[in-house]
Amino acid sequence: MDLWTKGAYWRRLYVWLLVYSLLLVGCFVVFQYNREKEFKAAELNSQLQLINNYISSELADGKSMSEIRLGELQPVGDIRVSIIDSGGKVIYDNSLDHLPGSSHLNRKEIAEAVRYGTGYSLRRHSESTGSTYFYSATRTPDGMIIRTALPYSLPLSHVLRADFTFLWISGGVMVLFCVLGFIATRRVAQHVSRLSRFAASAERGERITDTEPFPHDELGEISNHIVRLYARLQQAVSDRDREHACAMHQQQEKERIKKQLTNNINHELKTPVASIQVCIETLLAHENMAPEKRQEFLERSLANAVRLKRLLADVALITRMDDGGKVISRGPVDLAAVIGDVVSDCALAAEAKGMVIDSDVRGPLPMIGNEGLLASVFYNLIENAIAYSGGTKVEVKTLGCYRDKVVISVSDNGCGVGPDHIDHLFERFYRVDKGRSRASGGTGLGLSIVKNAVLLHNGSIRVAEQASGGLLFTIMLPLDQNCLMID
Numbered sequence: 043m044d045l046w047t048k049g050a051y052w053r054r055l056y057v058w059l060l061v062y063s064l065l066l067v068g069c070f071v072v073f074q075y076n077r078e079k080e081f082k083a084a085e086l087n088s089q090l091q092l093i094n095n096y097i098s099s100e101l102a103d104g105k106s107m108s109e110i111r112l113g114e115l116q117p118v119g120d121i122r123v124s125i126i127d128s129g130g131k132v133i134y135d136n137s138l139d140h141l142p143g144s145s146h147l148n149r150k151e152i153a154e155a156v157r158y159g160t161g162y163s164l165r166r167h168s169e170s171t172g173s174t175y176f177y178s179a180t181r182t183p184d185g186m187i188i189r190t191a192l193p194y195s196l197p198l199s200h201v202l203r204a205d206f207t208f209l210w211i212s213g214g215v216m217v218l219f220c221v222l223g224f225i226a227t228r229r230v231a232q233h234v235s236r237l238s239r240f241a242a243s244a245e246r247g248e249r250i251t252d253t254e255p256f257p258h259d260e261l262g263e264i265s266n267h268i269v270r271l272y273a274r275l276q277q278a279v280s281d282r283d284r285e286h287a288c289a290m291h292q293q294q295e296k297e298r299i300k301k302q303l304t305n306n307i308n309h310e311l312k313t314p315v316a317s318i319q320v321c322i323e324t325l326l327a328h329e330n331m332a333p334e335k336r337q338e339f340l341e342r343s344l345a346n347a348v349r350l351k352r353l354l355a356d357v358a359l360i361t362r363m364d365d366g367g368k369v370i371s372r373g374p375v376d377l378a379a380v381i382g383d384v385v386s387d388c389a390l391a392a393e394a395k396g397m398v399i400d401s402d403v404r405g406p407l408p409m410i411g412n413e414g415l416l417a418s419v420f421y422n423l424i425e426n427a428i429a430y431s432g433g434t435k436v437e438v439k440t441l442g443c444y445r446d447k448v449v450i451s452v453s454d455n456g457c458g459v460g461p462d463h464i465d466h467l468f469e470r471f472y473r474v475d476k477g478r479s480r481a482s483g484g485t486g487l488g489l490s491i492v493k494n495a496v497l498l499h500n501g502s503i504r505v506a507e508q509a510s511g512g513l514l515f516t517i518m519l520p521l522d523q524n525c526l527m528i529d
Contacts, residue, residue, distance in 0.1 A: 055227045063219040071212050080164075083176070086192075087162040090121075090178030094188045097123065098180065101188075107134055121190050122175065126152060128185040135170070142170050146187075155179035155187050240269060317346045370498065375413050377448065377519065378405025381438060384420040392428050392436065399424065401438040407448050408522040415495040422488040423452040423515055431456025433512055446521050454512040467505055468493040 093112065100110045112121055125134035130147035132138075146152050154161020163177040168191075175191035182188060321343040325336060385401045392399050420438070427436045433456030441449040459467070468489050492515075496503045501519040508514050 055230065059223040059227060060220060063216055063223060067212050067216040067219070074212075083162065083164050086176065087160075087178045090162070090176075090190045090192070091160055091180055093121065093190050094178065094180035097188050097190075098182045098186075101182075107136070121192060124189040124191070126179075126187040126189060128187075138170055144169075149177070151177040151179040151189060152187055155181045155189075237268070240272075315346075315350065318343045318350075321346075370412050370415065372410055372412055374522065375409055375411050375416060376405055377407035377409055377411075377416060377450075378403050380413060380416050381420055381450070384417055384424065385438060388421070388424045388428065391425070395428050397428055397434055397436060399436045399438065403438055403440050403450060407443070409448075409499070409519060410522050411499045411519075412495075415498065419492050419495050419517070420452065422492050426488060427452070427454040427456065427513070431458075431512060433457070441516065443521075447518055448521055449516065449518050451514060451516050453508065453514040455508075455510065456512045458507045458512055461507065464505060464507060468503075 097107075097110060097112075101107075107123065107125075112123070122135070122137045124132055124136075126146050127133050130145035130152065131143070132141045132146060135141060147156065149163070151161040151163040159181050161179050163175075168175055174194040176194055177189055177191045179187050179189040321339040325331065325339055331339075381401065381403045382405075385399050389399055424436055424438070427433070431454040433454045435455050437451070437453050439451050439453075441451050443449075493503055496517060496519070499519055501517060503518075504516045506514050506516075
């Protein structure tokens with residue numbers, strides 16, 4: 043940017059600094075010039091005072107003015123000598139043919155001589171001769187005034203003229219001031235211009251792209267503070283917008299999942315409800331039905347009612363977990379004991395299927411959580427393996443126990459599910475074999491409950507298909523650090 047054409051602030055600042063410098067140097071020049079001129083005038087006055095004293099001494103010795111020789115004492119040009127009596131009347135003047143009759147007591151040099159003994163006048167016009175003189179007066183012991191004067195001519199003006207060397211030096215100093223002022227104000231103008239551009243960008247809400255630091259001075263520090271403050275504010279706004287967008291996305295995702303859950307629930311409820319309805323209508327329509335057939339319809343209704351109850355219980359549990367962990371109570375839990383209880387409860391069901399459950403999880407494994415949810419994790423995994431794997435063995439192992447985490451695996455040696463289904467196992471109502479799942483009373487929510495329960499305990503779960511067959515679930519859960527430290 044052209045600072046001279048656009049930097050009005052810089053121009054005003056530079057002009058004010060220039061005027062200030064000119065005034066400062068001008069005042070110094072005028073003061074120094076007058077001081078040196080007065081010094082030279084005082085020096086010339088001292089010389090004339092010596093002449094006055096010489097004349098006074100000669101007159102005291104009885105000589106007349108015509109007998110006094112002043113040729114060798116004249117500093118510049120011819121000297122005009124006047125003698126004034128105590129009444130101010132001129133009684134002798136070597137430059138006048140006729141002596142003035144007026145009193146000279148009002149003359150500056152005379153008045154000073156009367157009062158102080160000596161006096162001089164730097165440049166005064168003479169009424170008697172019409173010329174301008176430099177006067178020097180001395181009072182004698184008898185009250186007479188001896189006054190000498192030099193015509194204010196070119197030689198005398200040269201004597202009284204000040205030495206112009208200091209004027210050149212002062213001019214050089216002024217030029218230096220102007221150059222330094224130009225550099226300083228231009229630097230300030232650059233700061234102000236950058237701040238102006240920054241303010242314009244901030245007003246438009248733009249991101250800060252100017253990373254060039256300001257100079258290390260007071261204005262630079264202030265500018266850097268403003269830029270850093272705006273950067274933090276901008277970052278805070280960006281974080282707020284990102285968190286808001288994330289919250290909105292989560293809310294939309296939650297709404298989508300709830301809507302999907304509602305649709306899936308409606309779909310899943312239709313089958314058991316329709317089956318129960320058909321069975322009851324058949325029983326009501328055929329009062330004379332054979333007892334064996336009636337028993338079959340009643341058992342089918344009971345099985346569908348049990349399935350409906352399990353579905354409602356799973357939906358209620360999923361809803362509680364979706365609403366957040368605040369509604370789920372937490373407390374000290376020994377995970378090893380929970381897994382041991384689950385293995386014991388599932389042992390009979392596994393035996394009925396010709397399977398065994400092998401567990402080497404040893405405790406204690408203290409953690410803070412909900413015992414019911416943690417139990418549901420391992421119930422669902424073990425029951426799914428028993429119901430659907432088709433294998434002969436279920437293994438529950440501790441893969442590793444670190445300082446604040448434990449890793450536990452649940453695996454089977456069954457047929458597995460195939461790579462196309464692995465990524466969908468934790469989805470709600472997802473079934474690998476829909477007919478077989480419904481026939482066994484499954485709701486399609488078990489593995490979704492497992493995943494949500496693990497996440498609510500700040501853990502993680504992965505599933506993979508083993509090379510030897512079957513599925514391997516790997517669960518990582520945090521342990522209670524305080525209890526571990528006490529142990």
